[in-house]
Amino acid sequence: MAFTDQLLEDYEPLWQRMLGHRFLRETRDGEIAETTFARWMRQDYRFVEAACPMLAALISKAPLEHRPPLTDALSALYDELDLFRDRARAAGIEVEEAEPAFICHAYIQFLLATAHRRSYAEGFTVLYAAEKAYHEAWKVVADGVGPASTWQPFVENWAGDDFAAYVAFLEGTLDDIAAGASEAERERMAELFETTVRYEVAFWELAYTSTGWPGLEGSSGR
Amino acid sequence: MAFTDQLLEDYEPLWQRMLGHRFLRETRDGEIAETTFARWMRQDYRFVEAACPMLAALISKAPLEHRPPLTDALSALYDELDLFRDRARAAGIEVEEAEPAFICHAYIQFLLATAHRRSYAEGFTVLYAAEKAYHEAWKVVADGVGPASTWQPFVENWAGDDFAAYVAFLEGTLDDIAAGASEAERERMAELFETTVRYEVAFWELAYTSTGWPGLEGSSGR
């Protein structure tokens, strides 16, 4: 069985919990509170910004033949940031000034620490997990969001054909990488897959929670 | 005014909130629940383990004259891990198998990402903030813990003279580093000081909360 098939099978309950998060269901059904969606947008904008240096650090470790497609993926993140700003303007949301909430801050540190400290195979696993999760999550949303929705461009971006092809590239490439990895490294890759999906769940959860830090919820912040 | 004096003045409310955390008061007064203290011990053991590579990465960026004292500090962390294992045996707590809880995992990622991505001055600030916070926190505890307490060796370790001298070295050195830094870098250092103290508060808070991840509290975990 291919490595990514095995991952998705081994972590099926966690994966389904992520795809079943109420954020996705409520966005699909047009029932999500504006403040909830806006909180997600502001935090995800910060997250995508931080994913850029993570991907660049991964490219710096990549073998020759992976560099051009990963560089295209990096350029696509810049377009994604444009999309965020465009949708934020359309919805009257300010995204460029938001402080990262605790969960967002933590996920960003995880991305960056992984990119710098882990092997290429391990860092690639985190990239795959996060992009695959987004693709599948927005396919859930796509079932209900119509062309008139302000959020249709997000659906097109992550559930559309281009992103599907990108995720398929990541999937096939990760299977190849895993085939050449030692058993010990494959175990570390699987652990990082699980951690990434846990962070994805936490990130959807963030949209419904205070953006304060643990033990400081009532404080004025910085 | 010295840079560290300015930091402690600017972030006085946050600093006092950290020092006033009920974990410290309850430990001082011998009123802390065993499970609460045990949860802190298991998580802090994981944290100190992860602080070792952070400090090693910092040494790799340090100027010549800072390397020997920081290498001594690294050796002291190995002794600190021995102390944890010793106290854990004395109290019948298993520390070596614990999974990092979400807050612990996040703080570790922050340490490691900072060590690799930030300047020496910025990384040094995080080291100072964490060690200064521990020194002051255990001085709070020291007011109530007597020689008969199982936790007296922790008090001796962090509130004692050797650690005080180490923190004084960090303080004086950070003041020197800050004096040679640009204004923009000093601002980044101050932000990292604040973030570190926020993580310290979050870490005490962790002792009272579930070790689950956001949105997955009821799940079986890994």
Place this chain on the structure above:
Amino acid sequence: MAFTDQLLEDYEPLWQRMLGHRFLRETRDGEIAETTFARWMRQDYRFVEAACPMLAALISKAPLEHRPPLTDALSALYDELDLFRDRARAAGIEVEEAEPAFICHAYIQFLLATAHRRSYAEGFTVLYAAEKAYHEAWKVVADGVGPASTWQPFVENWAGDDFAAYVAFLEGTLDDIAAGASEAERERMAELFETTVRYEVAFWELAYTSTGWPGLEGSSGR
């Protein structure tokens, strides 16, 4: 005076020594030995390959607004490698199997160590120095190479308008970066500029020397 003007003025004799290297003159005048040019091509191909992870590591440290143009520059390096393979085929030279000679190996290690260990400002200085040097060097060659030459595409690549605009972007950006840097950092940047130009001279020199390692010239190699 702008920082880059100051650099070029302070290191004028070294810079002229680089531009006056016989490799450039002989290539311009069509007098270069085929084996000499082929040795340069094989080694420079290896060097450009290694410049890709250096540039990716620099992007991972870059502020938001510098990331897209540097990512375009990274994509341009992939095109440059295509150009090398294309010209190698045209001239019957094998470039993809060459071992890095000592000087090439050393320059690559310098690029990579700098990208990982030095600040963004310092790494950017090395990128600027290497690209500016290539632009000016190939403008020397351009004075003599005609459209019929096998090497005309190299002249077009490095002496042409697109590359000129890229070097102008690097120059203006480095001036901005330097304006915000501390005096101590500007001194480190100037040292790295000098070291890079020294490596550029060494690299032209390499084309005329054995590819062996010091003390092992007569050995069979690996």
Place this chain on the structure above:
Amino acid sequence: MAFTDQLLEDYEPLWQRMLGHRFLRETRDGEIAETTFARWMRQDYRFVEAACPMLAALISKAPLEHRPPLTDALSALYDELDLFRDRARAAGIEVEEAEPAFICHAYIQFLLATAHRRSYAEGFTVLYAAEKAYHEAWKVVADGVGPASTWQPFVENWAGDDFAAYVAFLEGTLDDIAAGASEAERERMAELFETTVRYEVAFWELAYTSTGWPGLEGSSGR
């Protein structure tokens, strides 16, 4: 066959060439020119300084149980620098102001780039190769240098029992690491072993050559 035995067998001719370098023979026989030895001392002092951040970066990647012995090794490097300064004073040589020569600069960049970009197993291989080479090289010298020699403390440092025990630790540990590595990684480790021994030869060679850079031998330098 243990991995390190295999390395020493596979690269036997290169290893013997290193051990047979005239620098070692002439030092052993008391025939080395003072300027030659002084040039080596000044350059090796710079090299040992740069090995400290390399070793610290390696510690930051090391598994738990390797950290304390590697930290002791780092502390030993500080003692080694003291030894250099002490011997330099005894011989009237200035070591602290020397610029790294080209070969020294290159070897330092190799150490640092390896520490940051390669796996722990690969970085450990370079550390082993360099320390094993020094141990064996100074055992060659030990055959002729007597207690009255100014250089006897160097012989004691690198050919003595403590260093022998350290090299034996590195050897056994590398064998364990290699046993758990994939075949592809073992190949990369072997390549790095060879590259390190080549640099060792180059470094002895440096003692007999100008400290100028290729193509700039006649220039005034910086």
